[in-house]
Amino acid sequence: MDLSYILNHLGEEREGYHGAVSPPLMQSSIFAYPTVARMRTGFADEFAEHLYTRGNNPTVAILRKKMAALEGAEDCLAFGSGAAAISAAVFASIRAGDHVVCVARPYSWTRSLLRDLLPKFGVATTFVDGTDIGNFEEAITDGTRLVVLESPNSMTYEQQDLAAVARLARGRGIRTLCDNSFATPLNQSPIALGIDLVAHSATKYLNGHSDVVAGLLCGSEALLREVFKGPYMTFGAILSPHDAWLLIRGLRTLAVRMERVAATTMRVLGFLEAHPKIRRVHHPHATDNPQLGLTRRQISGASGMITIDLATDEVAAVERFCDALRRFLMTVSWGGYESLAFPVCAVFPPDAPLRATAGLPLSLVRLSIGLEDADVLIGDLAQALDKL
Known part of the structure; x- marks a missing residue:
């Protein structure tokens, strides 16, 4: 079928x-x-x-x-x-x-x-x-x-x-x-x-x-x-x-949406992996993913979720980056037509330690890539990273 x-x-x-x-x-x-x-x-x-x-x-x-x-x-x-x-x-x-x-x-x-x-x-x-x-x-x-x-x-x-x-x-x-x-x-x-x-x-x-x-x-x-x-x-x-x-x-429209999301995500992923203000990029297809071999065997295409670990030791800097985003809506969930950003630090008080908290570091920001043009999203990320 x-x-x-x-x-x-x-x-x-x-x-x-x-x-x-x-x-x-x-x-x-x-x-x-x-x-x-x-x-x-x-x-x-x-x-x-x-x-x-x-x-x-x-x-x-x-x-x-x-x-x-x-x-x-x-x-x-x-x-x-x-x-x-x-x-x-x-x-x-x-x-x-x-x-x-x-x-x-x-x-x-x-x-x-x-x-x-x-x-x-x-x-x-x-x-x-x-x-x-x-x-x-x-x-x-x-x-x-x-x-x-x-x-x-x-x-x-x-x-x-x-x-x-x-x-x-x-x-x-x-x-x-x-x-x-x-x-x-x-x-x-x-x-x-x-x-x-x-x-x-x-x-x-x-x-x-x-x-x-x-x-x-x-x-x-x-x-x-x-x-x-x-x-x-x-x-x-x-x-x-x-x-x-x-x-x-x-x-x-699932097939055409996922095809567009995958193509845009791989372009955004390449930009983020090369950026000096990002400590690490989490994605199954990231070049430094230790499970990249399993990804290639088990997953047939890219998905639009990327999590970035910002190269900062201040929650305030994470907030400046997120607040500067214009094409990524800041909210929970993912997988829609629109691009989203979810900062882990939003779950914790503003004075919480960035890396001493049990679990995920507060420098993580999860991005969900939507159907917008890749150049538009990359440009938005670039200007927000400048404010980090």
């Missing part, structure tokens, strides 16, 4: 809605049945039937088909956020007394779930440097039921050898979950490498317009039915039909 067919046609049964090129928005919360017997079938399999939009909805079903095909999965579930998708996958995979292994720098709410919430229910997590398969081997115990991956992560872009981790986990009967938001299904295929469940913050590149918060979870039908019967239906963190419709619209 070719990519253009998936993005533009898969799941869209146009003869069923008067030949409309754009699928209709099925905003209905409930669906009627002509007989008790037919309604009984709806209750028997809400995963596949349209009974109540909290379970399944025709517009959401189109999105599910497209995303499952993009990830090479049997099916997909749609959630109200990426955090909801990851949380549902985790809760469906563990029980009290179990153990989880997770990469050291996951998305902040993934870390909060595993570090702060699950211990209340008797589930422990070991965080490891995922760049070395040996660290997973050492962390796994007889009680390990889940390995949580994020490759690359969304700040400093460390990767895991997904095929190696999948072999290790599968050989011990351990489920694997990978956040694939950074690479998108166009550039990385975790399921093809043996990963069981793949999550996305669809808020990012998949939607691409900064107007939807959504999450997606892809995998085998058996695993997703397990998620559906448990946390999906119980917690109710579903995606609305309207947001699903907007996501379908966003997917139309």
Whole structure:
């Protein structure tokens, strides 16, 4: 099945809605049945039937088909956020007394779930440097039921050898979950490498317009039915039909957007790597990335996230740089049509030490490259760096 067919046609049964090129928005919360017997079938399999939009909805079903095909999965579930998708996958995979292994720098709410919430229910997590398969081997115990991956992560872009981790986990009967938001299904295929469940913050590149918060979870039908019967239906963190419709619209241009983002990012990356006021540039395709070989084997194209470590020892200098940016909007999130800047120091008080703080240095600024012209973005970065 070719990519253009998936993005533009898969799941869209146009003869069923008067030949409309754009699928209709099925905003209905409930669906009627002509007989008790037919309604009984709806209750028997809400995963596949349209009974109540909290379970399944025709517009959401189109999105599910497209995303499952993009990830090479049997099916997909749609959630109200990426955090909801990851949380549902985790809760469906563990029980009290179990153990989880997770990469050291996951998305902040993934870390909060595993570090702060699950211990209340008797589930422990070991965080490891995922760049070395040996660290997973050492962390796994007889009680390990889940390995949580994020490759690359969304700040400093460390990767895991997904095929190696999948072999290790599968050989011990351990489920694997990978956040694939950074690479998108166009550039990385975790399921093809043996990963069981793949999550996305669809808020990012998949939607691409900064107007939807959504999450997606892809995998085998058996695993997703397990998620559906448990946390999906119980917690109710579903995606609305309207947001699903907007996501379908966003997917139309995914390939061309990512192609433009990749080309611009590589030009910006070259500029930043050569600039004397930048200590280091973090990106999977950076020339000094120690995992560059893994990048070339595992990721087929560039993504638009670049994190720069500014060559300064003052938070005030970081603020001067960020405040001087004119073409980068300063905000959270990433992956939209617009270029963004997120300074780590904004999370901390202004008098926080630049490098003594546990975790990431406050001299880091994450950039998300959008659809603007590369020369415009480079010029904006150059004038802001002059003020550092």
